[in-house]
Amino acid sequence: MKVLVPVKRVIDYHVKVRVKADNTGVELANVKMAMNPFDEIAVEEALRLKEAGGADEVVAVSIGPSQNQETIRTALAMGADRGIHIESPHEIEPLAVAKLLKEVVAREEPGLVFVGKQAIDDDCNQTGQMLAALLGWAQGTFVSGIEIKGDSAAVIREVDGGLEHLEIRMPAVVTVDLRLNEPRYASLPNIMKAKKKPLDSISAADLGVDITPRLNITRVEEPPAREAGIKVSDVAELVDKLKNEAKVI
Amino acid sequence: MSILILADHDDGQLAPATLNTVTAATQIGDDIHILVAGDASGEVAKSAAAIAGVSKVLTADDTTLAHGIAENVAPLILSMASDYSHLMAPATITGKNIMPRVAALLDVMQISDIIKVESPESFQRPIYAGNAIATVTSNEPVKVVTVRSTAFEPAAEGGSAVIEAAAASADAGLSSYVKSELSSSERPELTSAPIVISGGRGMQDGSNFAMLEKVADKLGAAVGASRAAVDAGFVPNDYQVGQTGKVVAPDLYVAVGISGAIQHLAGMKDSKVIVAINKDEEAPIFQVADFGLVADLFDAVPELETKLD
Numbered sequence: 001m002k003v004l005v006p007v008k009r010v011i012d013y014h015v016k017v018r019v020k021a022d023n024t025g026v027e028l029a030n031v032k033m034a035m036n037p038f039d040e041i042a043v044e045e046a047l048r049l050k051e052a053g054g055a056d057e058v059v060a061v062s063i064g065p066s067q068n069q070e071t072i073r074t075a076l077a078m079g080a081d082r083g084i085h086i087e088s089p090h091e092i093e094p095l096a097v098a099k100l101l102k103e104v105v106a107r108e109e110p111g112l113v114f115v116g117k118q119a120i121d122d123d124c125n126q127t128g129q130m131l132a133a134l135l136g137w138a139q140g141t142f143v144s145g146i147e148i149k150g151d152s153a154a155v156i157r158e159v160d161g162g163l164e165h166l167e168i169r170m171p172a173v174v175t176v177d178l179r180l181n182e183p184r185y186a187s188l189p190n191i192m193k194a195k196k197k198p199l200d201s202i203s204a205a206d207l208g209v210d211i212t213p214r215l216n217i218t219r220v221e222e223p224p225a226r227e228a229g230i231k232v233s234d235v236a237e238l239v240d241k242l243k244n245e246a247k248v249i
Numbered sequence: 250m251s252i253l254i255l256a257d258h259d260d261g262q263l264a265p266a267t268l269n270t271v272t273a274a275t276q277i278g279d280d281i282h283i284l285v286a287g288d289a290s291g292e293v294a295k296s297a298a299a300i301a302g303v304s305k306v307l308t309a310d311d312t313t314l315a316h317g318i319a320e321n322v323a324p325l326i327l328s329m330a331s332d333y334s335h336l337m338a339p340a341t342i343t344g345k346n347i348m349p350r351v352a353a354l355l356d357v358m359q360i361s362d363i364i365k366v367e368s369p370e371s372f373q374r375p376i377y378a379g380n381a382i383a384t385v386t387s388n389e390p391v392k393v394v395t396v397r398s399t400a401f402e403p404a405a406e407g408g409s410a411v412i413e414a415a416a417a418s419a420d421a422g423l424s425s426y427v428k429s430e431l432s433s434s435e436r437p438e439l440t441s442a443p444i445v446i447s448g449g450r451g452m453q454d455g456s457n458f459a460m461l462e463k464v465a466d467k468l469g470a471a472v473g474a475s476r477a478a479v480d481a482g483f484v485p486n487d488y489q490v491g492q493t494g495k496v497v498a499p500d501l502y503v504a505v506g507i508s509g510a511i512q513h514l515a516g517m518k519d520s521k522v523i524v525a526i527n528k529d530e531e532a533p534i535f536q537v538a539d540f541g542l543v544a545d546l547f548d549a550v551p552e553l554e555t556k557l558d
Contacts (some may be wrong), residue, residue: 035490117493125362142345161259214389221384237555
């Protein structure tokens, strides 16, 4: 079985993002970029499945400008076998991403797609569900445990009240959550090896998908800042402030 | 504007986030319907019909609709979509699971996790863990929208909507429910509690959360945690407050032994009053705290508990 893992290039999660002065977006120039952390978990899970004999090939795919090839190389350095870069000029929306991935699925015929539950830039939390819908496949979302059982998979989902166990039919789209695994670091020899692994590049237009944005982001602004608070000297003062000043207890 | 809201529920009770979603809907239009898709969810439908501002409750009752199986609920919503300008749901796990599937099948882009209604076509939503707020305008023929419940007040009771049965669609045969492992607690639900007390890595061990629980019980508070505390196995996943966990905005949020990574702040910085207890004076949590106490939590928390008597 082949496993497809879409990986998104986002601002590194350690970086404090800044809104552009003209309120058109956030500053991306000279900002450290990295693989979306949830997608790292997806890559890791695909690799573990392969190492356990449950998959024979792990293919990483990323959509965006040429710099996205770095993100694919990161996945290859972790251990993915092959990369596909879909060249697109601008940031594209989850619906367009899902449509492009659907075309990749038609070409590659994976048995499973592992994808991060959300990207930490637009925080949309849509792509996996949309891809499953367009393919007519089962979806396991917010997954923190998975066991493949032939033509189905037992998944554990992180839900609002705790955990939920589902049996989903394969092929399926699985969106991964934090507790699924701890992604490995790429070793230096593997980073070197990754440079020689195959990486195909195709354009979004070649896949026949209209990626025109549907939503118009008219303004991006800083959230309202919280006013600076005070330090209290001890617990007694804290309780007094909460009772008599803030009046919340 | 006709608006359909997918109710979040567990077949026994309506999730409170549904009420906040109704409030968001009333800012868009005045013909608001609620869909209760489930199995033997009659009580939920009654609760939904009693929400002020709701004109109709549609019930689809079938075993295939139990537990909010996305592959079965999405086609049901799809079959009703042509009657509505907006399809909405709370941005709970249920809403987040089902609505993108609906949007993709309708070939429209979803607007996730809105915090403000500017107009029926225009909404504000947080991006980058709430470090930026985007205003998004949609010209899609139907707007698929999920709602951040903490950004809207809960709708009042006092409605008397008609309840109508809707035809359930067939089992897609793709996913089946096996079982749940739900945390049981007598304390208020995390996302709607007026007071939340959360612990982080500084708690050192799961058993130390008992200290927070004692304080929580005196305050009528819910107990939450940072990702670090959940990852360390101190508490279950449903305690997690943050960018990718639960978003809370209580009257009082007490962060204990939490350093304050931006991913955690994203889940609680809209709380009305924030208290931080941390022995590291430089911890970023103090930058958002109204009242900061630099102290060893193992001294401060038990003292706090006794001082609340």
